[in-house]
């Protein structure tokens with residue numbers, strides 16, 4: 001972005017209506033500009049959720065380019081665990097990894113505590129680090145650490161200083177920047193010339209290297225090696241006012257996947273990229289009326305928040321802590337919706353409703369379709385690969401009429417293996433995690449259903465376990481998604497294409513490699529069929545190679561080189 005002008009396409013106006021949680025009538029409908037809201041009630045409901053999305057969009061005049069950076073990342077007030085001395089190098093050698101979970105709460109005296117609970121519910125989205133930033137209206141405080149939420153916040157003294165009515169939180173699984181660096185654990189808290197700002201990000205920016213290069217050549221000093229920090233610098237160097245405009249302007253420069261929550265002293269922002277790759281939902285706590293944003297509805301459920309709606313792709317929502325008014329703006333002209341289908345295949349928890357569809361139901365229908373496409377006549381049992389293969393196996397069993405049996409037991413003390421950052425960790429985790437039930441499997445022909453094969457680590461170990469330790473006669477693997485043939489550039493750990501087993505070999509080659517008696521994957525048509533006439537609104541690039549936002553040549557090379 002060397003040019004001196006940026007075209008900012010933010011909405012100039014938003015619609016807000018207000019109501020008390022105790023009433024159902026809309027009390028007020030006011031029209032505001034850039035979040036200059038008049039207080040009409042303590043509780044507001046956004047009218048825009050009833051409007052067709054494009055009606056929110058508008059345009060505002062050109063703005064001048066970013067000035068010199070004045071951003072200062074503030075070290076965590078509390079660093080719970082980890083090694084703070086890990087350097088801040090831009091680790092080009094890092095490979096992209098997986099998902100993250102974000103949460104934001106405003107209007108509740110227990111905001112930080114609720115955030116930590118919500119992060120527990122989102123733990124499956126990232127196991128490398130966790131953190132919370134909260135605000136008491138004047139001061140932002142932060143606690144971050146490496147490891148699981150239960151490890152980072154095991155000591156009540158870590159949460160105790162996090163007082164205030166608003167907070168954001170993050171569980172990390174790195175896509176850009178070292179997995180082991182405490183500095184990369186979010187939320188990031190920064191000081192800039194208009195105050196303090198914290199951010200938590202789920203997704204991956206495909207153009208962050210170029211943006212970082214541009215910012216650094218204008219004097220920005222980066223404190224982390226994460227793509228997310230670029231967003232803070234873009235906001236800090238924007239010449240737009242107020243913060244909503246700066247956020248919008250920053251988002252116009254970034255490309256790729258981003259579901260974001262920002263916290264200032266008195267406002268909470270939620271932003272979703274125009275394609276809507278990653279999920280982000282909004283809810284409201286019944287007891288206090290607090291507004292909650294979270295990656296998945298399972299986090300809302302845990303803290304008794306009622307789901308209200310998704311944050312729309314391309315939407316910026318701002319909740320003002322002073323009057324709980326909500327402002328909605330549109331980032332830029334509409335782009336085709338491309339929700340990540342892999343959230344339904346693997347990432348999200350089955351009790352979540354993601355992109356408007358219950359995850360357990362999608363998985364069940366993938367499994368049932370698989371049974372119709374690739375039956376295994378004469379098999380004795382259908383066995384799920386815990387955890388995420390469970391509902392697909394149930395669908396397979398019911399559609400095929402073959403009895404369902406829990407032939408593999410999962411240890412509750414080992415997390416997700418696919419999201420382990422290194423190969424040794426993944427190998428060990430599969431071994432420790434799954435154990436065969438010999439008295440079920442011995443001498444039997446079994447259909448083993450898993451949600452996906454990525455590198456093949458899990459499947460080959462499972463086939464071996466079931467045959468040797470379990471004593472099964474035949475193992476027929478059925479995979480409830482198509483072969484993964486392409487890397488993901490939008491926040492998921494499908495790293496180098498050479499590491500993807502289905503990219504290296506055909507189905508028969510994969511079968512021989514993992515050692516099962518037969519192998520079949522779900523067809524692309526059946527995957528898409530589960531979403532019927534909405535299927536065009538899903539990204540399935542890792543199965544098809546049709547990338548909605550082409551990675552720049554440089555990004556693609558970097559991602560495949562490391």
Ligand SMILES: O=P(O)(O)OC[C@H]1O[C@H](OP(=O)(O)OP(=O)(O)O)[C@H](O)[C@@H]1O
Pocket residue numbers: 346385386387388389415416417418419450451452453454455456457458459
């Ligand atoms: O081919 P691979 O590289 O081994 O990756 C695929 C496996 O990883 C995932 O499980 P994971 O253990 O991460 O999570 P889960 O417990 O939710 O199934 C997925 O469900 C497959 O089982």
Ligand SMILES: NC(=O)CC[C@H](N)C(=O)O
Pocket residue numbers: 097098099100101172173174175176177184201202203204205226227228491492
């Ligand atoms: N998986 C994610 O969404 C991670 C967010 C961010 N890109 C990071 O690497 O920390």
Ligand code: SF4
Pocket residue numbers: 277339340341342343487488489490491492539540541542543
């Ligand atoms: S490429 Fe695959 S994992 Fe990545 S966003 Fe698209 S569907 Fe999801």
Ligand SMILES: [Mg+2]
Pocket residue numbers: 385386387388389450451458
């Ligand atoms: Mg699994």
